[in-house]
Amino acid sequence: MTTANTATKPLAVDIAIVGGAMAGATLALGLAKLSATLSPATLSRPLRIALIEAHVSNNNHPGFDARSIAIAHGSIFELNRLGIWLKLQHLGTAIENIHVSDRGHFGMTELNAKPLGLDALGQVVELAQVGKVLFEQLAKSSVEVFCPAKVTDLQAQQDGHLLSLDNGTQLHCQLLVAADGANSVVRQHLGQPTEQIDFNQTAIVANVSTDQPHQHWAYERFTQTGPLALLPMRSASTSSAANATKSSSASVQSRFSVVWALPPAQAEQLKHADKAEFLAALQQAFGHRVGNFVDVGQRVSYPLTLSYMPRPIYHRCIFIGNAAQTLHPIAGQGFNLGLRDVVGLLNVLEQAFSTYQLANTSTKVDVGSSAIVHQYLAARQADRDNTLRNIEFLVRGFSNQYWPMVAGRNLGLRLLSWLPPLKRPVAQTAMGWR
Known part of the structure; x- marks a missing residue:
């Protein structure tokens, strides 16, 4: 270069x-x-x-x-x-x-x-x-x-x-x-x-692990706070950019990339919450269609706008x-x-x-x-x-x-x-x- x-x-x-x-x-x-x-x-x-x-x-x-x-x-x-x-x-x-x-x-x-x-x-x-x-x-x-x-x-x-x-x-x-x-x-x-449209939402982005295989399903769940999306990912063992660590159920565990739209104050609170609190909130918002959320990696956030x-x-x-x-x-x-x-x-x-x-x-x-x-x-x-x-x-x-x-x-x-x-x-x- x-x-x-x-x-x-x-x-x-x-x-x-x-x-x-x-x-x-x-x-x-x-x-x-x-x-x-x-x-x-x-x-x-x-x-x-x-x-x-x-x-x-x-x-x-x-x-x-x-x-x-x-x-x-x-x-x-x-x-x-x-x-x-x-x-x-x-x-x-x-x-x-x-x-x-x-x-x-x-x-x-x-x-x-x-x-x-x-x-x-x-x-x-x-x-x-x-x-x-x-x-x-x-x-x-x-x-x-x-x-x-x-x-x-x-x-x-x-x-x-x-x-x-x-x-x-x-x-x-x-x-x-x-x-x-x-x-x-x-x-x-x-x-x-x-021109900009502010949706008054903040996205939390993180990689999470579940105790069931994703079987190549993606999810878009609309909640009262905004959309919650899960994208299937390769297992941590085959990815050098793994932000979610393996659990003891690694034989069936799978990873998702989560994008979760929330009100700014709630997003800030969950971004810094401990792992158990974050996973419990995510489970409550999404349900158990992908099994139990068992781990989460680094969380980042950014404001959601439409700018053009x-x-x-x-x-x-x-x-x-x-x-x-x-x-x-x-x-x-x-x-x-x-x-x-x-x-x-x-x-x-x-x-x-x-x-x-x-x-x-x-x-x-x-x-x-x-x-x-x-x-x-x-x-x-x-x-x-x-x-x-x-x-x-x-x-x-x-x-x-x-x-x-x-x-x-x-x-x-x-x-x-x-x-x-x-x-x-x-x-x-x-x-x-x-």
């Missing part, structure tokens, strides 16, 4: 990506693959891609920490196309079934992979392990990685952006991609606005992933929406190069042109708007205790169970099929 560049002349690159977590690293690898597949007639030289990341990839990396995420089936398909999933699949735990319920009410339903002709609805991976693999692949690629390095100054220019890094490097790029998370430094430098940029573009700049929008974890769509941002940008660039090749023109493709930036915006707008709207609807609809709303949502869940054909569009949405 590059650590410094003392040359006085800025390093000229085609695309600079700020932020090397899931979205940024995936985009960098996708761009490297795209560049390698373009013919010399289309691209006189390979695309020069720079990735700037402030943190070394380890368990303390804010984007590759001890959390787990669910990668939907549609996202697995796209990662396969990019040649990335092959390197990650050994880290995955299949989600074969999803159980959805409304605590204290009659509404519940299941989504199952087999009726859809699939082996799994998605895969659960631990971010710390994914980060290690992605950076190993970046080291083998044509991407120029600047890590650890932070952007200290950013100047928008007519033909691109000039970036100054804290290690003395200066970069000039035609296209700048901001993938640097919810507190995007790029967005702050460019003074771009966001009305227009995730700027002059020669595109915002993707959490830099463009951060979602409530309900339905687990955060990374999956961010990956669709990545794929959308790759598709727009691939189309631009294909059009150039067919036109047989001497004018080279300007990857940061206004046309490309606005094509990306148009390509992503409908999916992005629909996802944001659906997430807000789910959060408000399932947190509302007004009895007509309770009756309506429980009837809806029951109808999904009584009329299996209704499940297919719901499952397709959950799996990221568009």
Whole structure:
């Protein structure tokens, strides 16, 4: 990895990506693959891609920490196309079934992979392990990685952006991609606005152990305080990022990643409660469908908001992933929406190069042109708007205790169970099929 560049002349690159977590690293690898597949007639030289990341990839990396995420089936398909999933699949735990319920009410339903002709609805991976693999692949690629390095100054220019890094490097790029998370430094430098919806909830995230095998079931349970999700994980004996220790019942024990939405004061109290108190509260909120909760690892918390940029573009700049929008974890769509941002940008660039090749023109493709930036915006707008709207609807609809709303949502869940054909569009949405 590059650590410094003392040359006085800025390093000229085609695309600079700020932020090397899931979205940024995936985009960098996708761009490297795209560049390698373009013919010399289309691209006189390979695309020069720079990735700037402030943190070394380890368990303390804010984007590759001890959390787990669910990668939907549609996202697995796209990662396969990019040649990335092959390197990650050994880290995955299949989600074969999803159980959805409304605590204290009659509404519940299941989504199952087999009726859809699939082996799994998605895969659960631990971010710390994914980060290690992605950076190993970046080291083998044509991407120029600047890590650890932070952007200290950013100047928008007519033909691109000039970036100054804290290690003395200066970069000039035609296209700048901001993938640097919810507190995007790029967005702050460019003074771009966001809109925010505060749900007055805090999520507790932890890995827990149960005394029964998970059998590849995931759970979404809506409680009076907010959603409580459990994602199946690999056993601690096969995971280097195990936050939940083994119990004496290791032969049947399984691990789940828990995301539990609570009022801020209650979340703070349970975050610091002793193990027995926390497990008792979790058991009371979730029930015994997965058996008894027997252990819990480190607990972290973060406020739950929906934050988004009305227009995730700027002059020669595109915002993707959490830099463009951060979602409530309900339905687990955060990374999956961010990956669709990545794929959308790759598709727009691939189309631009294909059009150039067919036109047989001497004018080279300007990857940061206004046309490309606005094509990306148009390509992503409908999916992005629909996802944001659906997430807000789910959060408000399932947190509302007004009895007509309770009756309506429980009837809806029951109808999904009584009329299996209704499940297919719901499952397709959950799996990221568009």
